[in-house]
Amino acid sequence: MRPAERWHLAARGLSRRPVRTLLTLLGVVISVTSMILFLSLGQGLKGQFREELRSAGPDVQVARPAPLSLLPLPNLPRSVVAAVTANAAELGVTGVTPVVAQIKQALDPTQSAVYYGLPAREGLQALFPQVRVARGRLLQASDEGQAVAVLGAVAARNQQLGVGDEFMITRRARVRVIGVLEPQQTLTDTFTFLPLTGAQRALGLGDQLSFVALRLRDPERAPEVAAQLRRITHLDVRTREDVLWSFSALLGRADLLSLVLSLVSLGVGALGVANTMLMAVHERTREFGVLRAMGARPGFVGQLVIAEGLLLAVVGWSAGALLSMPGVWAINHLTQRVAGLDGAAFSPQLLGLSLGLSLLLGLLSGLWPAYRAGRTSIAEALGQC
Secondary structure, three states: OOOOHHHHHHHHHHHOOOOHHHHHHHHHHHHHHHHHHHHHHOOHHHHHHHHHHHOOOOOEEEEEEOOOOOOOOEEEEHHHHHHHHHHHHHOOEEEEEEEEEEEOOOOHHHHEEEEEEOOOOOOOHHHOOOOOOEOOOOOOOHHOOOOEEEOOOHHHHHHHOOOOOOEEEEEEEEEEEEEEOOOOHHHHEEEEEEEHHHHHHHOOOOOOOOOEEEEEEOOOHHHHHHHHHHHHHHHHEEEHHHHHHHHHHHHHHHHHHHHHHHHHHHHHHHHHHHHHHHHHHHHHHHHHHHHHHHOOOOOHHHHHHHHHHHHHHHHHHHHHHHHHHHHHHHHHHHHHHHHOOEEEEHHHHHHHHHHHHHHHHHHHHHHHHHHHHHHHOOOHHHHOO
């Protein structure tokens, strides 16, 4: 029998119980859609971070180790700045910028914030050269120690603030908005920039820093400079690529959790397909007996059942992939509103992985029913006539 005829027989077999087939397909569609959405989460964010770290930020940063944190903790003594500055000429360091960075989390994601304090005399463009002011002005030297802030476009929109407005950073610290940045479609859209000493005072950090950012005369020497600074400071010194690797590793843990949840979802779908196949085999015992009596080999009968499982998997994957597209759009709509960037991404690799796992689901869920169908006794089957 030609493959096309075998697939036609498989489709006819599934169409005999349309309600059961549709319910099984619904389970597969839900499983595939959930898998694609789980795995797409973080892909856009990962690409956004790669792009931003390559175009902005320090060549090297010095901090205390914080392996499970997105940002270094604000526990670095200010004396590190003097130690780095003393070796700046020898290391080819052209800029030393002390930074305080802290994340404020809220139940409402739009009210979460990233506070970023740096010396007002150096300005935002010392580390983020691409930023441009839309309203008001950027930080300047006279702002040091003042209760003022420059907001990213998304931060200003989420908090409904404009130039001249005041808002609370903590229960005891109020600052005035002096500028709002143009949208950049980067993470800086969510930042609240403060003068360094003002940020330390508002956040109650004393003279502690989160990290010291360094700019090099020759960025290609970053790994060499980082190694020398580790020996000098005995601290965690990272290049731009090191920071990217650490962030990717952190997201990798989230991807692993997403993969586990996806496999659980697919497992539920596989149980539904296997149950449908077993019931179909039981109900079609006479049909399989007739096929065997007409000369069909046990392998052919088993292949017919497996074809039905694969057909369910392919149709379910197709519908699930189509349904996941508006799901990814909805996720990106939310993350654009909250953070000004896409948190999910639809890629050919993701579609290929989901198709492969779906086919594996159809194959595995059909193996035992296929074995049962292939062992159908002709005499027993025809005895049901």
